[in-house]
Amino acid sequence: MMDREHAWLLLSRTPGLGNIKINNLIKHFESIENIFSQTSFPPHLKIPQAAASALKSMDYKNITDDLRWLEKQGNHMLTIADDLYPPLLKQINSPPPILFVTGNPDVLLQPQLAVVGSRSATPVGLKNTQLFCDRLAKSHITITSGMALGVDGAAHQAALNAGGHTIAVLGTGLDIVYPAKHKALAHDIAQSGALVSEFSVGTKAHAHNFPQRNRIICGLSLGTLVIEAGMQSGTLITARQTMEINRPVMAIPGSIHSPTAKGCHLLIKQGAKLVESAEEIIEELSPLAQSLSLQIKEKLDLLNKKPYITVDIDGHEHLLNLVCYEPTPIDEIINKSGLTAQEVSSALLLLELEEKIQTLPGAHYIRI
Numbered sequence: 001m002m003d004r005e006h007a008w009l010l011l012s013r014t015p016g017l018g019n020i021k022i023n024n025l026i027k028h029f030e031s032i033e034n035i036f037s038q039t040s041f042p043p044h045l046k047i048p049q050a051a052a053s054a055l056k057s058m059d060y061k062n063i064t065d066d067l068r069w070l071e072k073q074g075n076h077m078l079t080i081a082d083d084l085y086p087p088l089l090k091q092i093n094s095p096p097p098i099l100f101v102t103g104n105p106d107v108l109l110q111p112q113l114a115v116v117g118s119r120s121a122t123p124v125g126l127k128n129t130q131l132f133c134d135r136l137a138k139s140h141i142t143i144t145s146g147m148a149l150g151v152d153g154a155a156h157q158a159a160l161n162a163g164g165h166t167i168a169v170l171g172t173g174l175d176i177v178y179p180a181k182h183k184a185l186a187h188d189i190a191q192s193g194a195l196v197s198e199f200s201v202g203t204k205a206h207a208h209n210f211p212q213r214n215r216i217i218c219g220l221s222l223g224t225l226v227i228e229a230g231m232q233s234g235t236l237i238t239a240r241q242t243m244e245i246n247r248p249v250m251a252i253p254g255s256i257h258s259p260t261a262k263g264c265h266l267l268i269k270q271g272a273k274l275v276e277s278a279e280e281i282i283e284e285l286s287p288l289a290q291s292l293s294l295q296i297k298e299k300l301d302l303l304n305k306k307p308y309i310t311v312d313i314d315g316h317e318h319l320l321n322l323v324c325y326e327p328t329p330i331d332e333i334i335n336k337s338g339l340t341a342q343e344v345s346s347a348l349l350l351l352e353l354e355e356k357i358q359t360l361p362g363a364h365y366i367r368i
Contacts, residue, residue, distance in 0.1 A: 005070070007032045008079050009063040012098050012200065016051035019094040026081060026097070065201040069100075069175060074190060076101040084109060087295055092219040092245055096198035102174050103194035104359075107165050109296050110352070111289035112142040113281065114217045114242065116235045117151025117227035118260050125228035125260060128252055129154040132225065135278035137164025140355060141285065142193070144169065144221050146213055147182055151227045151235075160188055165359065169217045170197040171209035178205045192359065196220075214238040222288040223248035225281060226272070229263025236263050239272065248284055250275045319347050320367070323357050327364040 011022055011032060024045055029035050036055060041047040069075055078085055078099040086108045089095050101108070113136060117125060133143050133155045143159040145152040147168035159166035168189050170178065174197050177183045189195055198216060199209065214237055218224050224242040226249065229235040239249045249272040254261025268274050275281055322333045334344045348365060351357045357365050 013062040014054045016048040022097045069201045089219040103190040110142045112144040112221040114221035114224040115155040116238050119150040121150040126154050130158045132278045133158035134162045137162035166193045171213035173199050173201045173203040175201045218242040222285045226251040228260040323367045325367050
């Protein structure tokens with residue numbers, strides 16, 4: 001039987017198949033293994049002949065680099081068929097069938113806010129980014145952005161400085177840091193959050209990759225905050241993608257004389273919420289975050305047709321008692337719990353959603 005990981009990578013590398021066709025194949029045949037056993041495909045799936053032929057030949061050379069990357073510690077692959085694929089991301093048009101992740105995949109399930117803005121941010125824009133993201137991160141909202149220069153990088157750094165979580169969605173393969181000057185930032189993000197990409201290893205920065213990257217940023221998030229944006233800014237694309245999936249867009253106003261404020265003012269005229277404080281954003285997102293947390297808890301509990309967590313979270317029993325009021329390494333929690341690493345990781349996620357513990361850099365947890 002074909003290895004499932006290999007099958008997903010081969011499918012993603014098949015020429016002539018985009019995300020929509022891959023997702024349609026998965027829905028039609030119900031499992032990825034069934035796709036590779038077909039001698040022909042139904043006409044309504046519109047599979048090109050070249051793609052059908054490639055699926056039969058299965059050239060493993062195409063996925064050698066991906067497999068080598070996955071062997072390295074901290075690297076993961078999440079597929080749309082996985083139970084813990086981010087539920088919000090599934091709701092967008094053309095969700096990525098595969099996500100490559102460096103760091104902790106569980107942070108993708110946490111309530112997130114997309115924070116985007118100008119690459120040539122003004123001092124005022126950078127200060128607003130720091131102030132807003134510091135407050136939001138301390139309120140257990142994960143900051144998601146694209147690790148670009150300007151607002152993106154400042155948003156990630158502010159979340160890290162606040163001891164919160166942050167996710168960087170890249171427009172390259174995860175073996176490439178772009179821009180190169182953010183290499184240290186990328187390392188820090190992976191230690192306590194995650195680097196994410198739908199692009200295979202070796203994919204370099206191309207202009208057309210970044211609008212694709214942006215749809216993942218807003219797809220993972222409960223809403224989008226625009227710090228600064230000019231009238232021709234790519235940030236406006238992310239904001240419009242957010243509006244298209246009926247999630248809130250919030251924008252910070254600026255001077256009517258500032259070119260980097262004009263994009264924000266346009267969005268406000270088009271229905272974005274004008275925000276002047278992080279508290280307004282928290283108020284806007286709180287109902288959505290609570291709904292997301294409930295969805296994730298239900299999904300975790302239903303896995304394997306039994307309670308996924310054998311821990312009484314409300315009673316603060318067993319696993320919660322293993323998390324100290326000083327940094328506790330996850331390996332120690334696993335060893336003392338008698339549970340599997342997967343069970344412990346999922347239980348800790350629930351405890352964090354319940355705001356009973358907090359994740360620290362280096363896979364450590366602390367009771368709060």
